[in-house]
Amino acid sequence: MIKQVIVVEGKSDIARVGMAVDADMIATGGFALTKKTVEKIRYAYEKRGIIILTDPDGPGERIRQRLSRLFPKALHAFVPKSEASTADDVGIEDASPEAIRKALSTLRILYQEDSGLFSSSDLFAAGLSGEADSSEKRARVGAALGIGYGNAKQFVKRLNHYGITREEWDRALQMCREDG
Known part of the structure; x- marks a missing residue:
């Protein structure tokens, strides 16, 4: 089981990451983070640490940047776009369990x-x-x-x-x- 809580964008991402690893997760619900969601993430950040795993696209990067400002000591995992794409979609929900495990094995912290x-x-x-x-x-x-x-x-x-x-x-x- 992964100690930190993994922060993803949506419920489909939670399902896909759950196929790859045993971990607790929180979905942001997209860029419009609610106050309640931010508080859930903050609690996880302070108690266990968080891993930000957003989609390898523009909206996912904007969510990652926002979360990085709110939680500067968060860990970051990246699934390459080439490993998280279908013919008409890009996202963590499209990544293989192997690609997700690989991304979670190479965690980075964003230095200010x-x-x-x-x-x-x-x-x-x-x-x-x-x-x-x-x-x-x-x-x-x-x-x-x-x-x-x-x-x-x-x-x-x-x-x-x-x-x-x-x-x-x-x-x-x-x-x-x-x-x-």
């Missing part, structure tokens, strides 16, 4: 201070910006690092705010090169 370790030149040198397939490469490296996808600017911010080390960066790049 920028480490300054990475810059856009690091992305350019690694082919993660400025090339036709850079977006695809960022998605693979983001999945390997457990920080999700972002455009080049967002990706640098995630590298610097999720505590990624140079060693982790090098390993993720090497792994993605080996995978094609």
